[in-house]
Amino acid sequence: MRLRRIFFRIVMAGYTENELAEDLNQQEYRYGFVTDIASDVAPAGLDEQVIRWISEKKKEPQWLLEFRLKAFEVWKSMEEPAWAHVAYQKPDFQAISYYAAPKQSKKYESWDDVDPEMKETMSKLGISLEEQQRLTGVAVDFVMDSVSVGTSFKAKLAELGIVFCSFSEAVQEHPDLVKKYLGTVVPMTDNFYAALNSAVFSDGSFCYIPKGVRCPMELSTYFRINAGGTGQFERTLVVADESSYVSYLEGCTAPQRDENQLHAAVVELVALDQAEIKYSTVQNWYPGDKEGKGGVFNFVTKRGMCETQAKISWTQVETGSAVTWKYPSCVLKGDGSIGEFYSVAVTNNFQQADTGTKMIHLGKNTKSTIISKGISAGKSQNSYRGLVQIHAQAENARNFSQCDSLLMGSECGAHTFPYIECKNAGAQIEHEATTSKIGEDQLFYCQQRGISEEKAISLIVNGYCKEVLNQLPMEFAVEAQKLLSISLEGSVG
Amino acid sequence: MLEIKALHASINGNEILKGLNLTVKPGEVHAIMGPNGAGKSTLASVLAGKEDYEVTSGEIVFDGKDLLELSVEERAREGVFLAFQYPVEIPGVSNVNFLKTAMNEIREHRGLPALSAKEFLSLVKEKSALVELDATLASRAVNEGFSGGEKKRNEIFQMAMLEPKLAVLDETDSGLDIDALRIVAQGVNTLKTSDNATLVITHYQRLLDYIVPDYVHVLFDGKIVKTGGKELALELEEKGYDWIKS
Numbered sequence: 022m023r024l025r026r027i028f029f030r031i032v033m034a035g036y037t038e039n040e041l042a043e044d045l046n047q048q049e050y051r052y053g054f055v056t057d058i059a060s061d062v063a064p065a066g067l068d069e070q071v072i073r074w075i076s077e078k079k080k081e082p083q084w085l086l087e088f089r090l091k092a093f094e095v096w097k098s099m100e101e102p103a104w105a106h107v108a109y110q111k112p113d114f115q116a117i118s119y120y121a122a123p124k125q126s127k128k129y130e131s132w133d134d135v136d137p138e139m140k141e142t143m144s145k146l147g148i149s150l151e152e153q154q155r156l157t158g159v160a161v162d163f164v165m166d167s168v169s170v171g172t173s174f175k176a177k178l179a180e181l182g183i184v185f186c187s188f189s190e191a192v193q194e195h196p197d198l199v200k201k202y203l204g205t206v207v208p209m210t211d212n213f214y215a216a217l218n219s220a221v222f223s224d225g226s227f228c229y230i231p232k233g234v235r236c237p238m239e240l241s242t243y244f245r246i247n248a249g250g251t252g253q254f255e256r257t258l259v260v261a262d263e264s265s266y267v268s269y270l271e272g273c274t275a276p277q278r279d280e281n282q283l284h285a286a287v288v289e290l291v292a293l294d295q296a297e298i299k300y301s302t303v304q305n306w307y308p309g310d311k312e313g314k315g316g317v318f319n320f321v322t323k324r325g326m327c328e329t330q331a332k333i334s335w336t337q338v339e340t341g342s343a344v345t346w347k348y349p350s351c352v353l354k355g356d357g358s359i360g361e362f363y364s365v366a367v368t369n370n371f372q373q374a375d376t377g378t379k380m381i382h383l384g385k386n387t388k389s390t391i392i393s394k395g396i397s398a399g400k401s402q403n404s405y406r407g408l409v410q411i412h413a414q415a416e417n418a419r420n421f422s423q424c425d426s427l428l429m430g431s432e433c434g435a436h437t438f439p440y441i442e443c444k445n446a447g448a449q450i451e452h453e454a455t456t457s458k459i460g461e462d463q464l465f466y467c468q469q470r471g472i473s474e475e476k477a478i479s480l481i482v483n484g485y486c487k488e489v490l491n492q493l494p495m496e497f498a499v500e501a502q503k504l505l506s507i508s509l510e511g512s513v514g
Numbered sequence: 515m516l517e518i519k520a521l522h523a524s525i526n527g528n529e530i531l532k533g534l535n536l537t538v539k540p541g542e543v544h545a546i547m548g549p550n551g552a553g554k555s556t557l558a559s560v561l562a563g564k565e566d567y568e569v570t571s572g573e574i575v576f577d578g579k580d581l582l583e584l585s586v587e588e589r590a591r592e593g594v595f596l597a598f599q600y601p602v603e604i605p606g607v608s609n610v611n612f613l614k615t616a617m618n619e620i621r622e623h624r625g626l627p628a629l630s631a632k633e634f635l636s637l638v639k640e641k642s643a644l645v646e647l648d649a650t651l652a653s654r655a656v657n658e659g660f661s662g663g664e665k666k667r668n669e670i671f672q673m674a675m676l677e678p679k680l681a682v683l684d685e686t687d688s689g690l691d692i693d694a695l696r697i698v699a700q701g702v703n704t705l706k707t708s709d710n711a712t713l714v715i716t717h718y719q720r721l722l723d724y725i726v727p728d729y730v731h732v733l734f735d736g737k738i739v740k741t742g743g744k745e746l747a748l749e750l751e752e753k754g755y756d757w758i759k760s
Binding site: 460462463465466467468469470471472473474476480481483484485486487488 | 562563564565585586587589590591595596598601602604605606607611612613615616617619620623655672676
């Protein structure tokens with residue numbers, strides 16, 4: 022994604038899809054460059070030795086090493102899931118290197134100490150931390166490959182007792198918190214990729230918001246895959262203590278690579294009583310080229326646990342990856358808790374996406390909303406897969422789901438797999454679904470007003486996704502709009 | 515400004531226009547009348563460049579340019595505006611955003627700088643008043659949930675914003691009550707200058723009580739069979755289209 026912060030321009034001038042299109046001058050994947058920083062890479066392959074090596078490298082406590090080894094045992098007994106509506110060459114797990122850290126042993130004293138080449142990478146991504154700090158008020162924890170290289174605004178957050186740091190740092194400095202919550206929402210036994218991640222996760226982000234604190238800024242982390250042939254296994258853990266609030270942004274880019282790269286992250290959200298977590302993702306991992314060669318495999322497990330009257334809201338704009346397998350979910354455990362899922366998933370060329378959500382209603386008076394917008398173009402396949410599960414004790418549960426699919430061209434596919442399991446007769450469940458094609462008459466109408474076909478498509482698509490884009494923080498929404506246009510360039514006609 | 519010579523056009527192999535000739539000069543208002551199926555809307559679509567219609571022979575010269583060589587959006591940018599009989603809804607796209615995009619495309623084509631948000635908004639205010647369009651409609655999604663009358667007024671509002679050289683009104687009076695008709699006509703009349711021209715396509719005479727044409731043409735079976743002044747419309751109203759056919 023383009024991470025350039027254009028927030029201020031927008032506030033001053035307003036932003037139209039027109040300006041948006043003007044800003045687009047490049048059709049190819051924008052972030053296809055490789056930074057040459059001597060990496061500290063683990064040898065390919067996975068066995069107990071490698072796991073011990075990673076753990077030692079990170080100077081982890083014994084309990085975490087045991088956690089990893091146990092997960093590895095579990096993983097060995099599991100098989101890769103095959104139920105998703107995607108077809109791909111299974112990764113060779115012994116050919117992947119499980120750890121790559123930029124070789125830079127000492128901690129940075131100040132921003133000036135940061136490796137210039139690393140800065141260059143960041144500025145290509147458009148997120149120089151200096152600019153970030155000066156202009157936007159967004160605290161960024163930048164993850165390059167597996168090690169977090171820069172965290173800003175830490176001091177300010179610390180005043181409020183907020184912890185926002187890399188996962189490894191949290192393990193060293195807040196081991197009790199990590200130990201208490203790690204694996205509680207996504208157990209290592211959950212699925213094949215969650216088990217793999219639990220065994221080999223390298224780094225990620227950790228966030229803790231204390232009781233009653235409203236985090237004053239959007240917390241944001243950018244992940245990207247850098248070294249060739251390495252998988253990335255982040256671990257994100259966000260804990261919002263009672264009556265707290267946090268909005269968390271996650272953006273992803275990956276350089277262009279020929280071989281498929283594996284990305285298997287785990288994100289766990291814990292919203293304690295009356296807490297609220299808003300988690301927004303804009304994802305554009307490299308989707309592969311126009312012939313379907315290369316691209317990232319994105320097999321991610323994301324789940325949130327809502328205690329009494331807590332609320333978790335997932336918003337995602339997915340335009341990247343060759344294969345996506347992802348279901349950000351909410352376990353509505355506490356009475357009166359709320360889960361929301363807003364999603365735009367775009368697939369073009371040969372991309373395949375099987376994505377959706379799970380809303381598990383356990384508590385009384387729990388509520389969930391699902392708004393899913395799929396856009397398929399080229400020869401891509403786009404599937405929505407969702408589960409709404411109402412347990413017997415979940416009195417008065419309510420769900421509303423809306424799944425819309427938009428097709429561009431005649432060679433793509435849109436699929437919807439909604440599962441509903443209801444064990445309580447008092448539940449109220451609504452499901453709406455539409456499938457449409459971009460209308461010739463809509464395009465003609467726009468063109469008759471002087472708007473080019475490309476801009477007309479961008480306009481219509483952004484209008485179609487508006488309900489989801491509106492959920493994103495403003496600067497993120499603009500980037501998401503741009504991403505949609507980039508992803509769909511040249512897909513009609 | 516507009517010269518149509520021996521125009522033949524067909525859709526799905528059926529010939530609809532069969533040698534149509536028409537000349538429109540700046541400052542003029544022309545009315546095209548005719549029975550259903552005569553080819554009135556086909557003429558509007560062919561002028562705008564809708565792909566479904568195939569021009570088999572003839573030519574259209576607009577402002578010295580071969581209109582048939584231009585794409586739909588190029589024609590629009592050159593100043594051809596079509597007020598649609600059935601305006602299209604675009605969910606989620608605000609009227610304002612839609613118009614701003616259109617205006618800036620047209621301005622860019624004409625070598626003009628993009629309008630600032632302030633200039634644009636004051637223009638929206640001025641022009642929406644012209645057709646008594648509720649200001650809140652400007653921020654709603656394009657034509658979504660608009661009443662029939664609001665859609666038509668929105669078309670004239672867009673026309674006012676885009677200031678075309680040639681405005682083609684395709685059955686703009688259909689589905690309008692008398693008040694809306696008056697408002698729409700008033701808008702069109704206010705926008706009239708000595709540099710632009712209007713082509714009013716209509717089945718009924720009543721719109722022409724409000725938009726007074728310089729010429730009235732009767733289109734029948736793909737050709738213009740009779741041309742006269744505004745009194746021709748009244749005569750048609752009285753005698754019906756059978757009068758032409760016989």
